[in-house]
Amino acid sequence: MNIPLIIVLLYIFALFALSMHARRLAAKGSEDFLLAGRKLTTPLVAVTITGLAIGGASTIGVAEQAYNVGLAAGWYNVAWGAGAIIMGLAAAAKYRSLNVTTVPELFEKYYDTKGRIICVIGQITIQLVITALQCVSGGAILASLLPQIFTFQSGMLTSTILFVGITFIGGMMGAGFTNLLNIALIYVGIIAATLISIFSQGGIANVAAQLPAEIPYFHLTDGLGWVVIIGWFAVMITQVMSLQATVQISCSAKDAKTARNGIVLGGLLMIPIGFLSALMGIVARTIFPDISATLALPQVIMSLNPFIAGITLAALWAAGISTGCNLLLGSATLFSQDIYKRFINPSVSDKNFYIVTKVCVAILGIFSYIAALTVVAIVKTLLVALSLTTAFTIVILFTVFAPGLCRKNSAFYTTLVGIIVLVLWQFVPAIRVVPHVIYLEWIVCLITFLIIPVFDKNPVATIAATEALEN
Known part of the structure; x- marks a missing residue:
């Protein structure tokens, strides 16, 4: 019996069930699809922003870096969390009160049309690059989880199909509901796998004894240095204030207070996952010293109990899926709202606009997969794009x-x-x-x-x- 396969299939079934439930709760208008009818509660805002942040870069990408530099790689998630907390306190309520849908819309509202055009080009480019990274991390996970079924490329394709399908069905409300499952699964899976993998190697002391002495694996900062870490904080605090996906989540909250509280809570939820993923990357270096860094974390987990392995790898896959859904919806919103409705067909009916947006989800998902075929280093590529x-x-x-x-x-x-x-x-x-x-x-x-x-x-x-x- 292939326990990991059964767990992944159950997870896929649960995601689609939650997306269908979300679709039934929301009407079929464009605002319901793009902004959940502006009805997201504090918990749904929190898990949605956390799901956006805890993607392939925050798990597989962090473990990939920790494999080479140590625990310092975990600061990536702290930076993301700090950015979300600052955004929640300083800007989330304001975004909700402005009653806009996209960042380019805000640019034209207060500046001019050419400002909107250049903004939408930049925002779509950024989000498609980050979405492509979720395809990469999903491919790495499935290739390690089920090597008899998936290659790295077919794993990427399957991951893309899944987050396109979930987004197509449920929209923003679907992202909120599926992230309730995703975040719970991520926490349970990664905590369990971290503890079990460390104990299986005889504890932290034994792990440290097997690592190259010239690399400060268990120092909080020396593996990367403060210059790099501060750079991460600069990038994350910058991007979370203006990335379409984060702004769209704020605008989907039921009111300004909910937007603020949900984003701050989400920022707090992001922080622990980075150092847990980094610890598993360090353990991977002791067990598989010559493996590709990208495949390090999945391979460590596959050496554990089949049930724990299945839960954890499903959790890591959930990380990429949750991020991919939010980013894909953001990109589709940008194209349909700021290009199609603004310049191609301003008088489009709400029904047809809803259809156009869903078609954009599918088309942009294909572009993301094509872009994923050229991505090499997850965290490095992400930070440059952001x-x-x-x-x-x-x-x-x-x-x-x-x-x-x-x-x-x-x-x-x-x-x-x-x-x-x-x-x-x-x-x-x-x-x-x-x-x-x-x-x-x-x-x-x-x-x-x-x-x-x-x-x-x-x-x-x-x-x-x-x-x-x-x-």
């Missing part, structure tokens, strides 16, 4: 807190400069004068935003003035 959110965050922060410095062209040119910096960083090594691209993004984008008022004298409408007109 750095582009710097421009979006700067624009939003000034819009909310310092509107007097905002001009009609601020959103467009700040985002354009952010894209140029990222491209140059990739292809012109001479500009890498700082440890990570996020630092250069902040410096250049902030200077750009502050210089624009010298040349552009057209102020933007403040949020207070816009809300007064709408009311």
Whole structure:
């Protein structure tokens, strides 16, 4: 009897059942599909933002890094959690009160049309890259869990089909309900596997004795250094403030207080998983010293009791699925709302808009799988992609807190400069004068935003003035 296979099949059945239940609870209009009818409760907001964060990079990716550098890799999740807590306290309630659907919509509402266009291009690119990473982690898990059935490539394809299917059926409400299962499964599976894998090797002391002495595996920071860790915090705090997927979750809450409390609670839930995954990556180094780092964590778990192995690998697969669902829905929202409805068919009926959005889910899922075939290092690729959110965050922060410095062209040119910096960083090594691209993004984008008022004298409408007109 193949116990891991049975557990995975039961998990798939449960996900689709929850998605169907969510579909029955929500009406079939576009707002219900994209924003759960703006009815998400605090627990659903919390597990949805946690499910977005705890994906392949936060589990497989962290273990992959810990295999080489040690416990310091776990700070990745702490950075994500810190970003979510700050976003919850500072911005989640404001996003909910603005009553918008997408970040590009906000850009046009307070700036101009070209700002919306460049924002939607950047946001879709970022989210498709991150979605592709979930395909990669899903392929690694299934290839290790069921090697007699899945190759790495077919595992990626299966993972893509699953999160496309769940998103297609349930939308945002479906993401909320399935993440109740996903987060519970992730916690139970990873905690159990971490403890059992350590005890099976005779405890922490025995594990440490088998590791290369020249690498500080059990030091909290030395494996990476504070420069890298602070860079992670800079990236995560930046991206969580303006990534479409996080903003969309805030906008789906039933009110501003729910958005704030749910995002903060979600940030707290994210933190422990990173160090637990890092510990398993370290154990993997002692058991399989010559294996590919990407496959390290799945292989360690497969050496455990079949039932625990099945639960844990299903949990790791759940991590990628939960993130993929949220990101795919965000990307589909961007295309349908900010491209199709805004520029192609502004008078589209709600029924047809709902259909277009679901078609976008399927098409963008295919693009994500194709992109996944080119991804190599999970965490490194993710951090570079997320750095582009710097421009979006700067624009939003000034819009909310310092509107007097905002001009009609601020959103467009700040985002354009952010894209140029990222491209140059990739292809012109001479500009890498700082440890990570996020630092250069902040410096250049902030200077750009502050210089624009010298040349552009057209102020933007403040949020207070816009809300007064709408009311």
